[in-house]
Amino acid sequence: WTTKDFDFGRPLGKGKFGSVYLAREKRSVHKAIVAIKILFKSQLQKAGVEHQFRRELEIQSHLKHPNILRMFGWFHDENRIYIILEYACYGELYKRLKKVGRFDQRTAATYMFQIADALIYLHSKQVIHRDIKPENLLLGAFGEVKIADFGWSVHAPSLRRQTLCGTLDYLPPEMVENKRHDEKVDHWCIGVLCYELLVGRPPFESQNNQDTYKKIVSCYIKFPEYVSPGARDLIYRLLQKTPSERLSLKDVRKHNWIEEHAE
Numbered sequence: 001w002t003t004k005d006f007d008f009g010r011p012l013g014k015g016k017f018g019s020v021y022l023a024r025e026k027r028s029v030h031k032a033i034v035a036i037k038i039l040f041k042s043q044l045q046k047a048g049v050e051h052q053f054r055r056e057l058e059i060q061s062h063l064k065h066p067n068i069l070r071m072f073g074w075f076h077d078e079n080r081i082y083i084i085l086e087y088a089c090y091g092e093l094y095k096r097l098k099k100v101g102r103f104d105q106r107t108a109a110t111y112m113f114q115i116a117d118a119l120i121y122l123h124s125k126q127v128i129h130r131d132i133k134p135e136n137l138l139l140g141a142f143g144e145v146k147i148a149d150f151g152w153s154v155h156a157p158s159l160r161r162q163t164l165c166g167t168l169d170y171l172p173p174e175m176v177e178n179k180r181h182d183e184k185v186d187h188w189c190i191g192v193l194c195y196e197l198l199v200g201r202p203p204f205e206s207q208n209n210q211d212t213y214k215k216i217v218s219c220y221i222k223f224p225e226y227v228s229p230g231a232r233d234l235i236y237r238l239l240q241k242t243p244s245e246r247l248s249l250k251d252v253r254k255h256n257w258i259e260e261h262a263e
């Protein structure tokens, strides 16, 4: 591939390491629409992340799941690297959540099922900690959620959380306390996500980082009265301080609140 194979359209997102553009592949008979992320080699070199980046490229090129944003390939020229990504036509879940305030149980349960399904797939390939949070989720043509690993901090133009290093709200206790962590961090994150999808803000949000940390390590959760008992049960079973006690992803998919509300 080269840039000459594509007509570039509007920017879809901008960030520290690069920006993402809408693009159409010229030759394909069905005029494939894709998102192309452009990274500058100099910036990757300056940040000393080239090898990590290659590893990420390698991992992502083998991932194929309906709820994980596809990476179709990549190419480079003298100064830039171009990553050909799936175009998610309904954009950022985060923006939609901000717009509607909070989702109904059917929407939230459907997204939770899809993300649990994607994580089962990822964990089966020994891939963890995909940094599940609304900013990293996009929406496909059928309203399905797509995990886009923005680890490369390309934030589409939407108001980011208050701290630039990414929100602390999603950090599990073992990471707050700088202990070893395993794939169970993802179980914690989808517990935080489920709360945020239903309430419109994360459960441990506070004025400052210290208070957020305190709430995280104490697993102190307050629910607004409209959160149903079924949703509370699922969230409690995921937001367990001890990683091994967190609900398994297969049990998340089978949880009665998910069974009752997911589409």
Ligand SMILES: CC(C)CCNC(=O)Cn1cc(-c2ccc3c(-c4nc5ccccc5[nH]4)n[nH]c3c2)cn1
Residues within 6 Å of the ligand: 012, 013, 020, 035, 037, 053, 056, 057, 058, 060, 069, 071, 083, 085, 086, 087, 088, 089, 090, 091, 092, 138, 148, 149, 150, 151, 152, 154, 156
């Ligand atoms: C190291 C490398 C393998 C990382 C590859 N993964 C990424 O670069 C993660 N990433 C995905 C994107 C991204 C951002 C936006 C979109 C969009 C998209 N669709 C939109 C529709 C309406 C409004 C905004 C939209 N953004 N589709 N696909 C995207 C993909 C940016 N970074």
